[in-house]
Structures are given as structure tokens and as C-alpha cells.
Amino acid sequence: MNTLPQPTKYFLYIRKSTDEEDRQVLSLEAQLAELKEFAEKESLEIIETFVEKKTAKVPGREIFNSMLNKIDGGLPHLIGILAWHPDRLSRNSVDGGRLIYLLDTGKLGGLKFPTFAFENNPSGKFFLAIGLSNAKYYVDNLAENVRRGNRAKLRRGEWPGQKPFGYVYDHRLRNIVPEPKEAKIVKKIYEEFATGRHTLKSISARLAEIGGGKARSNYSIENLLTNDRYIGVMRWNGEAHEGKYRPLITKQLFAKVQEVLANRRKPRKSKKRHDFPFVGLFNCSCGSMFTAQFAKGNGGLYRYYRCTRKHGACAEKYIQENELQKQIIEKSQTIALPANWSKEMLEKLEREEKSQAQSADAFAKATRKKIFALQEKLDKLLEGYLDNLIDEETYKRKKESLVQQKIALKGEQDTLLRKRMSGWNEPMRDSFPKKLFLGILFRHLISPNNFWRTAPFGAVTRLPARQGNQWLWLPKNREVQFGAPMRIRTPITSSGSLRPIR
Numbered sequence: 001m002n003t004l005p006q007p008t009k010y011f012l013y014i015r016k017s018t019d020e021e022d023r024q025v026l027s028l029e030a031q032l033a034e035l036k037e038f039a040e041k042e043s044l045e046i047i048e049t050f051v052e053k054k055t056a057k058v059p060g061r062e063i064f065n066s067m068l069n070k071i072d073g074g075l076p077h078l079i080g081i082l083a084w085h086p087d088r089l090s091r092n093s094v095d096g097g098r099l100i101y102l103l104d105t106g107k108l109g110g111l112k113f114p115t116f117a118f119e120n121n122p123s124g125k126f127f128l129a130i131g132l133s134n135a136k137y138y139v140d141n142l143a144e145n146v147r148r149g150n151r152a153k154l155r156r157g158e159w160p161g162q163k164p165f166g167y168v169y170d171h172r173l174r175n176i177v178p179e180p181k182e183a184k185i186v187k188k189i190y191e192e193f194a195t196g197r198h199t200l201k202s203i204s205a206r207l208a209e210i211g212g213g214k215a216r217s218n219y220s221i222e223n224l225l226t227n228d229r230y231i232g233v234m235r236w237n238g239e240a241h242e243g244k245y246r247p248l249i250t251k252q253l254f255a256k257v258q259e260v261l262a263n264r265r266k267p268r269k270s271k272k273r274h275d276f277p278f279v280g281l282f283n284c285s286c287g288s289m290f291t292a293q294f295a296k297g298n299g300g301l302y303r304y305y306r307c308t309r310k311h312g313a314c315a316e317k318y319i320q321e322n323e324l325q326k327q328i329i330e331k332s333q334t335i336a337l338p339a340n341w342s343k344e345m346l347e348k349l350e351r352e353e354k355s356q357a358q359s360a361d362a363f364a365k366a367t368r369k370k371i372f373a374l375q376e377k378l379d380k381l382l383e384g385y386l387d388n389l390i391d392e393e394t395y396k397r398k399k400e401s402l403v404q405q406k407i408a409l410k411g412e413q414d415t416l417l418r419k420r421m422s423g424w425n426e427p428m429r430d431s432f433p434k435k436l437f438l439g440i441l442f443r444h445l446i447s448p449n450n451f452w453r454t455a456p457f458g459a460v461t462r463l464p465a466r467q468g469n470q471w472l473w474l475p476k477n478r479e480v481q482f483g484a485p486m487r488i489r490t491p492i493t494s495s496g497s498l499r500p501i502r
Contacts, residue, residue, distance in 0.1 A: 007109035087135035157244025
């Protein structure tokens with residue numbers, strides 16, 4: 001079989017894509033060194049070198065097209081292409097067909113590969129076409145293997161994509177697990193944004209402050225706040241899957257953040273309210289309610305409380321909020337429970353423990369049944385989809401709804417378990433044999449230790465609701481006293497008294 005004359009001048013083309021899956025492909029430097037050595041051995045003259053860092057899976061490589069355009073435009077001498085392997089030139093049918101067409105027209109004089117034998121004749125072009133087809137098949141098969149592997153991981157509840165912020169990949173579990181520091185940051189960002197006091201810009205600055213790094217764009221921070229992988233839902237190609245990794249936040253917190261985001265997209269005008277924590281809690285000795293106002297003085301802005309005088313003139317003076325807070329704390333610390341209450345309250349605790357244990361067991365059993373029923377529905381839904389009884393869109397919509405319900409039930413199950421493990425009854429029980437001060441109970445019910453030295457206004461405001469009392473403003477001395485149902489007396493002091501309202 002006749003072979004056309006082989007060129008002595010060659011374009012040298014080397015390529016290695018950044019997403020190259022084949023670890024055996026030589027680096028650009030190694031390809032260049034090997035090809036120059038091969039050219040010297042074969043007495044080939046390299047007149048130009050083309051280096052590309054782009055995948056050949058799809059057409060559109062700028063440098064490759066520039067090389068072929070030069071050949072197609074016609075050169076004063078016969079030209080060939082020197083490359084490491086045919087798959088370096090093409091992994092798609094368009095570029096492969098163009099190479100063979102240039103060989104057919106004689107504009108491309110030949111191809112040289114150190115790893116592949118080619119002759120510019122019908123037989124050589126036939127085997128070249130097979131080699132290029134194999135390169136395309138390798139890419140197509142690799143992509144299908146990756147997709148199949150991803151589907152298998154999703155069915156097992158493993159996340160196949162890039163790990164989201166707050167997680168790290170555990171190779172032992174083959175899944176993502178919370179990264180302790182980042183997980184706390186994500187939870188804190190969600191909790192702060194759920195209050196409604198932040199914009200996307202301010203929460204981005206807050207994230208940069210506590211997490212380090214630069215502030216994110218609004219698009220990036222919104223993606224973080226709408227990422228339902230944080231509640232255990234994995235979305236892949238528009239389909240929802242149940243994740244078998246530990247969520248970072250509760251579904252309730254996630255829903256609250258989505259509500260805040262929705263309200264911010266459609267802002268409504270609302271009347272600005274001042275933060276006066278004790279308004280509505282106190283009555284003056286004249287029977288009127290107490291109100292609050294700002295006052296300037298000594299270079300600052302202060303909050304004062306006063307009588308509304310709804311029942312006529314009143315001689316009570318103004319009191320600053322800091323002083324009011326101080327008096328509430330001092331009076332609460334002096335209240336003690338009678339010793340004969342201890343037995344009755346401990347018995348009440350025991351009854352409460354039994355009742356909670358029974359209700360918790362019943363709830364857990366009912367939740368397990370619901371989860372099992374949802375899993376059966378998911379299995380039947382998949383069978384219906386595989387049997388072509390329902391279309392893909394309906395399948396995805398129904399599946400997402402069932403997955404959301406299942407994750408919500410599992411979240412309730414975990415919350416119940418944490419509550420049972422927290423053992424709130426034991427600290428309460430241990431408090432009774434010791435000093436029966438009401439302040440001890442407050443520390444268990446409201447806030448951490450050192451509450452009385454560090455309590456913010458909001459925490460102090462919650463005390464009346466916790467105690468179930470009325471508050472009365474005493475005349476003249478501006479002191480606080482507790483009303484019914486607490487029947488407690490304390491010795492009269494120089495600053496005032498604490499007595500029940502009759």
C-alpha cells in the first residue's frame with residue numbers, strides 16, 4: 001500500500017487539562033522533554049510549539065484551533081503534528097473528524113506519536129480513527145462511571161460533591177462530618193440571622209469577624225443561608241436525598257432563616273419599637289402603669305421609668321433603668337422557699353419524671369412507626385417511577401416532600417433524645433437539700449452560673465413570667481415588691497420592704 005511522503009517540519013502540540021482524571025498522563029514539562037528527544041532521534045524539525053491547559057472533551061480549544069487554522073490556511077511547506085498520543089489531540093468527534101479531514105485533503109502531511117504508530121494511508125487513518133474513538137469512549141465511560149458512583153453514594157446518604165463550609169470529609173466514613181470550629185460558626189450565623197436584626201451585608205461582615213477571612217458577596221452569603229445540606233437534605237440534579245451525616249442546625253432554625261430571607265425580599269414597613277424591657281411589668285402605687293422614656297444628661301443617653309399618671313397626679317419620681325435592674329436582682333436573692341415545701345416538691349418532681357418518661361417512650365415509638373411508613377412510601381414511589389407509572393417531575397416532587405418529612409421526624413427524635421440525656425430533673429433535685437433560695441432555681445431555669453452578676457435586661461425581664469407574680473411599685477422609696485401568689489415576708493430594711501399584696 002502506497003504511503004504519502006512524510007513531512008520533516010512539525011508543529012509540536014502538548015496538552016494536559018486541569019481536570020485530567022488519568023494520573024498516568026505526563027505533565028507538560030515531561031511531554032515536552034520526551035517529544036523533543038523523539039524529534040531529535042527521528043530528525044524532525046520543530047518549527048512551532050503549542051502548549052494548552054484545557055480539556056479535549058468538548059470542541060473549542062483556542063490554541064488547538066489556532067494550530068489547525070494555520071494548517072488549513074495553507075503553508076509553503078508540508079507540515080505535520082507531533083504529539084505524545086492521539087488522545088492529546090482530541091477526545092471528541094468534532095476535533096477528531098477535522099484532523100482526519102485535513103489528512104484527506106493533504107493540508108496536513110502526517111502525525112507522529114512516540115506511543116502510537118501512524119502512517120498517512122487509508123489503513124493508518126482507519127486505525128487513527130479507532131484510536132481517537134477510544135479516547136472519546138474513555139472520557140464518556142469515565143463520566144458515566146462517575147455519575148453512577150455519585151448515584152450510589154447518594155443512595156447511601158453520602159454527599160458526593162464538594163464539602164460545604166462547616167464540614168470536613170472523613171475518608172474512613174466516606175462521608176462529610178462536622179468540623180468543630182466551622183460548625184459552631186455556621187450555627188451562630190444562622191441563629192443571629194434568624195433574629196431578623198441582620199442584612200445580608202451585615203451577616204457577611206459578622207461571618208468574616210468570627211470566622212476570619214474576607215466578607216462574602218450577597219450571593220455567596222445567601223447560598224450559605226439557603227443550603228439545606230445543613231439540615232440533612234442533599235439536592236443533586238434537582239432531586240432531594242436523605243443525608244446520613246449529622247446536620248449542623250435544626251429544621252426549625254432553618255425554616256426561621258428562610259422566613260427572614262423571604263420577608264427581606266418583600267420588606268414591609270413596620271413601626272420602630274424602643275427596647276424598654278420593663279415596660280408593662282410594673283404598677284405604680286397610685287394604680288397606674290409605668291412607662292419609659294429616653295433622657296439626655298452627662299454626655300449620654302439614659303432610659304428612665306416613670307408613672308403614666310393615668311389616674312391623676314402622682315408624686316412618684318423617675319428611676320433609672322440600671323437602678324431598677326439592681327433592685328430586682330437584690331430582692332430576688334433574698335427570697336427563700338419554706339423548708340416544708342421540699343418534700344412536696346420532690347414528690348412532684350418524681351411524678352413529673354415518670355410522666356415524662358412514659359410520654360417520651362410513647363412519642364419515640366410513634367415516631368419510629370412514622371419513619372418506617374415514610375420509608376415504605378419512598379420505596380413504593382421509586383418502584384412506580386421505575387415502572388413508568390409516574391413521570392420524573394412528579395417523582396422528584398413527591399420524593400422531596402417525603403424526604404423532608406422523614407428528616408423532620410428524625411430531628412424530633414434526636415431532640416427528644418438530647419432532652420432525656422440532659423437530665424434537667426437531677427440538678428433541680430440536688431438544689432432542694434441545699435439552700436432553698438429562689439435564686440438557685442432561677443439559675444437552673446433561666447441562665448448559666450453567675451446570673452445575678454451578669455444578667456442582661458432581657459433575662460431580668462423574664463423573671464416575673466417565670467415566677468408568675470405581679471409587681472408593685474412601692475411609694476416614696478421606689479422599691480420593688482412581689483405580689484400574690486407568693487406569700488413571703490422579709491424583714492423591713494432601711495431601703496424598703498417586701499410584702500404580699502392583699
